Amino acid sequence: MSAKIAAMTAAGTKWEARRVETTRRLEWCALELTRDRGFDGWTMDDLAAAADVSRRTVFNYFDSKAAVVLGPDHELPDETVSAFVAGGPTGHLFDDLVHIASQALQEKSADLELVHLRRSVMCKDPRVIAIAHERFEVITDDAIEMILQREGQEYGAQRARLLVQLLITIVDSVLERSEPDLTRPLPDLINDAVGDARAVLNA
Structure with missing residues (x-):
């Protein structure tokens, strides 16, 4: 590797670390x-002051208060969606949804x-709850569409919605379980939450 390429690589790595x-x-x-x-008690100017950056920097990273409070949207890679719709990665609908949710959660x-x-x-915060609900509705609708593409329309939108809502509940349970001990591996927490969900449904 030439000195110029090495310098460019180092600069790129440093820039990425600063961005994160x-x-x-x-x-x-x-x-x-x-x-x-x-949520309504502060402005983007207040955020710039609190973070010790310029207002322009704030808008270079986030285009709205909702975006910075809720965090960036998570979009599934096309290959992940294609593999799921085709019946992968395990061939079992619930297990495959858990697999996708686990990947997103770990990221x-x-x-x-x-x-x-x-x-x-x-x-x-009631305003944040309302905004988060809107985002979850979009995520839910996208997931329902994926399920129906895979299973067929006869599977039913209401049934698919119930499955997605169960998955969201499992994810929230994982986060709740992780709070007392931030060092516990996330895959273990996911397995525990999924196991409890199966036990409840089979009771």
């Missing part, structure tokens, strides 16, 4: 502002302290 750190700082400050003042849960702060704020 700035994103986290903005999200953390936005959640603290929401916790302390309520979002790299910083569990931030995840728990967000969950706490989401549960207490």
